[in-house]
Amino acid sequence: MIFxxxxxxxxxxxxxxxxMEPFLGKFFGNPSSLYRLGRISRSAIDTARGQVAALAxxxxxxxxxxxxxxxxxxxxxxxxxxxLPMGTIAIGATEHxxxxxxxxxxxxxxxxxxxxxxxxxxxxxxxxxxxxPWADLRxxxxxxxxxxxxxxxxxxxxxxxxxxQGAYLHCDAVQATGKIPLVFDSLGAHLLSFSSHKxxxxxxxxxxxxxxxxxxxxxxxGGGQESNLRSGTENVAAIVGFGKACELALAELESRAxxxxxxxxxxxxxxxxxxxxxVFAENAPRLSNTVQFGLNGIDGEALVMLLDRKGFAVSxxxxxxxGAGEPSPVLLAMGVxxxxxxxxxxxxxxxxxxxxxxxxxxxxxxxxxxx
Amino acid sequence: MKTLYFDTxxxxxxxxxxLARMLELxxxxxxYANPSSAAHLPGQAAAAVVASARVEIAAELxxxxxxxxxxxxxxxxxxxxxxxxxxxxxxxxxxxxxxxxxxxxxLACCAALQREGYEVTYLSPNSAGWVEPDAVARAxxxxxxxxxxxxxxxxxxxxxxxxEVAELAAQxxxxxxxxxxxxxxxxxxxxxxxxxxxxxLSAHKFHGPKGVGCLVVRNRRxxxxxxLMHGGGQEFGLRPGTLATHQIVxxxxxxxxxxxxxxxxxxxxxxLKRRFLQQLGCLPMQVHGExxxxxxxxxxxxxxxxxxxxxxxxxxxxxAIASGSxxxxxxxxxxxVLRAMGIEGEPLYGAVxxxxxxxxxxxxxxxxxERIGAAVSRMxxxxxSEVK
Numbered sequence: 051m052i053f054x055x056x057x058x059x060x061x062x063x064x065x066x067x068x069x070m071e072p073f074l075g076k077f078f079g080n081p082s083s084l085y086r087l088g089r090i091s092r093s094a095i096d097t098a099r100g101q102v103a104a105l106a107x108x109x110x111x112x113x114x115x116x117x118x119x120x121x122x123x124x125x126x127x128x129x130x131x132x133x134l135p136m137g138t139i140a141i142g143a144t145e146h147x148x149x150x151x152x153x154x155x156x157x158x159x160x161x162x163x164x165x166x167x168x169x170x171x172x173x174x175x176x177x178x179x180x181x182x183p184w185a186d187l188r189x190x191x192x193x194x195x196x197x198x199x200x201x202x203x204x205x206x207x208x209x210x211x212x213x214x215q216g217a218y219l220h221c222d223a224v225q226a227t228g229k230i231p232l233v234f235d236s237l238g239a240h241l242l243s244f245s246s247h248k249x250x251x252x253x254x255x256x257x258x259x260x261x262x263x264x265x266x267x268x269x270x271x272g273g274g275q276e277s278n279l280r281s282g283t284e285n286v287a288a289i290v291g292f293g294k295a296c297e298l299a300l301a302e303l304e305s306r307a308x309x310x311x312x313x314x315x316x317x318x319x320x321x322x323x324x325x326x327x328x329v330f331a332e333n334a335p336r337l338s339n340t341v342q343f344g345l346n347g348i349d350g351e352a353l354v355m356l357l358d359r360k361g362f363a364v365s366x367x368x369x370x371x372x373g374a375g376e377p378s379p380v381l382l383a384m385g386v387x388x389x390x391x392x393x394x395x396x397x398x399x400x401x402x403x404x405x406x407x408x409x410x411x412x413x414x415x416x417x418x419x420x421x
Numbered sequence: 422m423k424t425l426y427f428d429t430x431x432x433x434x435x436x437x438x439x440l441a442r443m444l445e446l447x448x449x450x451x452x453y454a455n456p457s458s459a460a461h462l463p464g465q466a467a468a469a470v471v472a473s474a475r476v477e478i479a480a481e482l483x484x485x486x487x488x489x490x491x492x493x494x495x496x497x498x499x500x501x502x503x504x505x506x507x508x509x510x511x512x513x514x515x516x517x518x519x520x521x522x523x524x525x526x527x528l529a530c531c532a533a534l535q536r537e538g539y540e541v542t543y544l545s546p547n548s549a550g551w552v553e554p555d556a557v558a559r560a561x562x563x564x565x566x567x568x569x570x571x572x573x574x575x576x577x578x579x580x581x582x583x584x585e586v587a588e589l590a591a592q593x594x595x596x597x598x599x600x601x602x603x604x605x606x607x608x609x610x611x612x613x614x615x616x617x618x619x620x621x622l623s624a625h626k627f628h629g630p631k632g633v634g635c636l637v638v639r640n641r642r643x644x645x646x647x648x649l650m651h652g653g654g655q656e657f658g659l660r661p662g663t664l665a666t667h668q669i670v671x672x673x674x675x676x677x678x679x680x681x682x683x684x685x686x687x688x689x690x691x692x693l694k695r696r697f698l699q700q701l702g703c704l705p706m707q708v709h710g711e712x713x714x715x716x717x718x719x720x721x722x723x724x725x726x727x728x729x730x731x732x733x734x735x736x737x738x739x740x741a742i743a744s745g746s747x748x749x750x751x752x753x754x755x756x757x758v759l760r761a762m763g764i765e766g767e768p769l770y771g772a773v774x775x776x777x778x779x780x781x782x783x784x785x786x787x788x789x790x791e792r793i794g795a796a797v798s799r800m801x802x803x804x805x806s807e808v809k
Contacts, residue, residue, distance in 0.1 A: 051450075051463060058464070059455040059663060067447050074440055074630065080432040084733070085741040086424060088431075117493035117632065120662035124650040148661060151651030247455075247663060252447065254493070254632050254665030269649055271533050272496040272526030281526060282496030283432065283625060285632025288665070354460040363454065363461040 052407045055363045056248075057197050057225060057340060057398035062291075063250035069294035070252065073287040081284050082273065091286045098293025105296040106223075106242060106259050107233030114279045115289050118256035119224040119245030120148040123191075125258050125269050125280070126220040126241040127152040130189050131161065132267030137186035138162040140212075142193055142203070143383035144172055149191050149222055166192065171334035172201035172384045179211045189218040189240075194226035198367050198380045198396055199331040200340025202230060209238025218264055224248055224256075228299030229307060229337045240264045246288065250401070251295030255288035306401045311338035313399050313408050320412040324419065328390060330381060339400065342381075344393030345419065351375065353395050353418065360414045365396045425789050426741045429626075430575055430603060430719055430776035436628040439674040443630060446470065446667040456664045457655060467666050474673035481680050482605075482620070482637060483613040490636045490656045491669055495602040495623035496526040497649070498636035499569075501660065502598040502619040503530045505646040506567045507539055514564030520544045520552045520581075522758045523571050524600055531569075548763045549711035550579035557586050558593075567596045572604035576758040576774055577710035578719025580604070584615055591616040596644075602626050602634075606679035607687070607718055612639060624668070628778075629675030633668035686779040691717040693777045693786050700790040704797060707768055709759055718778070721759070723771030727797055732773060735796040740789055743774050 053061065073094060079087030081095055096110070103110040116122045127149065131139075141153045143165050157163040166178045174192065190212045195202045205221050212219040221239035223232060228249040234242050240263065246255040260266055260279070272281030299306070318341060321327045326346030344350060350366040357364055367378040377391035397411070426434075435443070446452050456471045458464025472486075479486040492498045507517065519531055521543045531541045542560045544552050557568060568590050573580045583599055590597040598619040601610060605620075606627025612620065616639075623634035638644060641657065652661030679686070694717045698708065705725035724732070729744040736742065744756070755769045764772070775789070 053454070053463065055454065055458060055461065055464075058458050059453065061453045062447050064448070067444070070447070071444075074435055074443065076434075078432060078434040079741075080428075083428060083431050083741070083743065085428075085737055087426060087741055117497075118662045118665075120652040121493070121650060124652065128650075146652075147654070148650075148652030151653075151661070155651050245663075247665075252665065252667065253663055254668050270497055270500045270526075271529035272500070272524070274525070274529075281529065282494045283623075283631055285493065285630075285668075287630065288632050288668075351460060358461040363458070363463050365458060366460060 051361050051363060052403075052410060053363045054397045054399060054403065054407070054411065055365050056400035057396065058365055059247045059253065060250045060400055061402070062252060063295060063298060065298060066251055066291045066294045070287045070291040073290050081286060082275065091284070094286060094290050095284055098289045101293035101297040102244065102257050105228065105232065105300045106244065108235050108259055112234070112259045112261065114258045114260055114276045115284060116256045116258055116280055117254055117285070118247070119222070119243055121269070122243035122245070122256045122258040123148040123222055124152050125266065126243060127156070127191060128269060129266035130218055130220070130241070130264065131156050133265045134188045136160055137188040138164055138184050139188055140164045140166050140184070140190040142166045142174055142191065143168050144196050144199075144201070144380045145191060145193055146197055146222055146224070149193070153191070162186070166190070168383055170385050172196060172199045172331040172380070173334050174203050174208065179208065184215070187212070187215045187217040189220060191220040191222065193222040195229065195337050196380060197225045198378055199334070199342045200225070200337035201331045202226065202335045202337060206236070206238045213238065225337065228296070228303060229339060231303065234259050241266070246292035246295055249295045249299045252288045252291040254285055255292040257292070302401070307338045309401060310399045313403055313405065314338055314341055316405060316408045317341055317397060317412070320408070324415070328393075330386065330394065331384070340396065340398050342394055342396045344390055344395070346393065348393055350392055350394045356418050357414060360418070362411055362414060365398070366394060367396060422739060424738055424741055425785055425792070427775045427777065427781070427789055428741050428743050429778040430774060431743055432625050432631065433628045433778055434780070435630055435671065436675060436678055438678055439629055439671050442674045443667045443671045446670055452666055456666055457653060470666055471664055471669050474669045477673040477677055478635065481676050483611040484637050484639060487657065488638050488641045490638055490659045491664060492634050492636055492660055493632055494625070494634040495524075495600065495621045498621035498623070498634050499524065499526040499600055500530045501636050501649050502621060503527065503534065503567065503569060504649060505659070506596060506598070506619070507534050508647040509645040510566045514566050515539045516542070516562050516565045517567050517569065518542045518544065518557060518560045518565055519569040520546060520571070521761045522546050522550070522552075522574055523569065524575055524602065527569055527571070527600055545761050546579075549714065550574065550577045550709065550762050551581050551711070551714055554582050554585040554589060558589050561593050561595055565595050567598055569598040569600065572599050572601040572610075573716045574758060575603050576756055577721045577762075578603070578716035579710040580714050580716060583617070587616045603716065603719070606676055607716065609683060612637065618644070624672040624675050627675055627679045630668050630671035633665065633672045635672070682779065687717060689779060690777045693781055693783065694720055696783055697775065697786050697790060700787060701793065704794065709762065709764060709768070709772060719774060719776045721772055721774045723768040723773070724797060725767065725771075727771050727800060729771050729773045731800060732771075732793075732796060735800055736792060739792045739796070744772060
């Protein structure tokens with residue numbers, strides 16, 4: 051099986067597993083316990099916090115560990131809403147379901163939710179900004195890189211405008227993590243979400259970076275762990291793995307990005323020779339590992355299944371929504387017509403893919419098309 | 422000298438059999454995919470692993486597989502149960518009943534709900550450490566949505582009269598949530614025999630991994646609940662987020678192992694506790710809570726004239742024990758659980774908790790007693806024993 055679905059999840063890095071193993075074994079203490087075994091766990095979490103902060107380009111004190119990206123996004127959006135007077139929030143049109151769904155929940159509670167439109171390349175429109183000011187804008191949520199198309203948004207340009215309204219900005223950096231350089235302190239967002247399993251770390255860990263200027267209400271109440279922002283016994287081994295994955299992602303950021311870009315270009319030049327190919331968001335700045343494309347007249351989900359039988363794991367869109375048979379909301383937001391959107395498949399590359407994988411994939415695609 | 426770990430109520434070591442299953446998945450070739458990636462084989466393999474874990478857990482607890490909602494642990498399960506019911510049923514009522522000796526994840530969630538306009542009745546335990554079913558019955562009102570009562574107290578090990586409370590809640594048509602974090606795995610819980618509507622559990626309390634638990638939601642299809650988080654729609658829409666396959670497998674493997682060993686473990690741990698109390702009996706000590714109702718896994722006691730902080734400090738490198746729950750052990754506050762049982766003064770400030778596991782030997786228990794005895798003698802000599 052050749053795995054080309056790294057935006058859904060990534061295989062664990064052996065070095066990450068090795069870092070986790072002691073904390074799945076002999077160092078099993080509860081970090082809240084005062085004796086040595088507890089302090090070992092506490093100190094391992096502190097180390098991981100530093101590793102995450104280094105990748106995020108911020109101070110370790112800003113990092114709050116969660117169970118993953120979905121929880122981080124929910125904590126950001128519901129957490130801000132809980133502390134702010136009801137008003138308007140602005141959400142990017144192509145956000146992940148874990149941002150859209152909490153925003154929709156707020157709408158039901160009476161919040162005014164406005165969508166920030168994107169152009170045909172999936173890039174947030176500058177006109178959105180000109181439409182500001184909205185007198186009661188409380189916060190906005192804009193992703194750094196899209197999970198389906200890989201489109202990278204110019205978050206800092208938005209940040210400036212949002213801040214000048216006296217509002218806050220959350221940025222979902224789950225797909226951008228480890229793929230593009232990141233400096234929280236100069237990005238301009240107040241909140242930044244991360245997930246471990248998208249960067250060869252374990253599932254079940256993530257983080258929300260929270261600027262000290264903002265007050266967030268917790269989702270989970272209890273023992274007061276994570277500075278009272280996220281109660282519950284810390285998932286020490288997963289946090290350690292997440293930290294290690296961040297350290298490796300930072301150290302290898304350039305080499306991974308260059309490697310993926312070479313493969314993506316190889317893939318895209320192969321696709322260019324096929325008839326009826328549309329590469330979505332082709333002209334936008336994109337993550338070096340992501341290509342979403344469609345073949346005219348071919349259903350994306352059917353193609354994904356045919357490729358699966360030939361030993362290739364790709365996706366028709368986000369894993370969370372896959373199997374629904376609906377055209378991608380991301381592509382619809384870009385103005386792609388429903389039929390073309392239904393043809394979409396997403397190839398997302400990883401550091402362990404090779405040129406041979408791409409050749410094999412292109413051959414398989416050709417074979418399917420000829421049948 | 423190796424530190425002896427007697428704080429299994431705070432957390433336990435992952436059983437080797439469980440760890441082996443987890444490592445297979447962490448490093449494995451087949452099931453690392455996202456279980457929600459339904460369109461390809463690796464995703465289906467991961468989904469199948471999650472599905473069979475769900476079936477195993479359901480079989481052990483006597484519920485349906487689709488009533489098991491995976492969470493990041495018991496804190497999240499408790500929050501989901503209370504908030505999920507309270508918000509979804511606010512139109513019928515805004516009253517909840519719980520006890521003052523619940524875990525902080527229940528108490529803090531109740532406090533947050535109170536700030537949002539809900540009313541909470543907090544029942545006190547009797548001096549034996551348990552909440553009397555009559556007190557629960559008296560607290561019920563027409564607008565009561567939910568009773569939340571723990572199965573086994575994390576500090577004293579006292580088991581609450583869940584069966585009686587479940588019957589009376591069912592008769593009154595009020596939902597019952599049970600925080601069974603200190604009970605699942607250790608004791609048989611059959612949800613077919615006892616009408617509990619919502620049950621929280623956490624894997625790391627019974628030799629599974631940290632970071633995973635579940636909320637069992639009986640009659641989930643009929644029961645309206647609001648999720649804490651919104652997103653990709655995983656876990657029947659009650660708990661979105663990519664499922665952590667290796668952790669879920671860790672939970673089911675730990676539960677199956679605990680079930681298979683239950684009789685043996687209970688007998689063993691019972692003997693450990695009996696011997697511990699017998700041997701420590703040479704010191705002037707007092708055990709808190711009613712022995713007949715206490716879990717063999719936990720003992721909470723005070724030694725006359727010895728403060729708990731000083732004792733724990735003396736034992737720091739010899740014996741890992743706690744003065745209360747790990748969540749609050751950073752604070753020097755005396756136990757709110759013991760205080761609610763009417764324990765004050767010296768016994769309150771002297772209370773420490775030892776908790777046992779299947780991995781302890783009788784020799785280790787004797788060594789623990791010796792170390793406590795030696796620490797007490799040292800403290801008496803140094804006169805650092807006085808209670809605050």
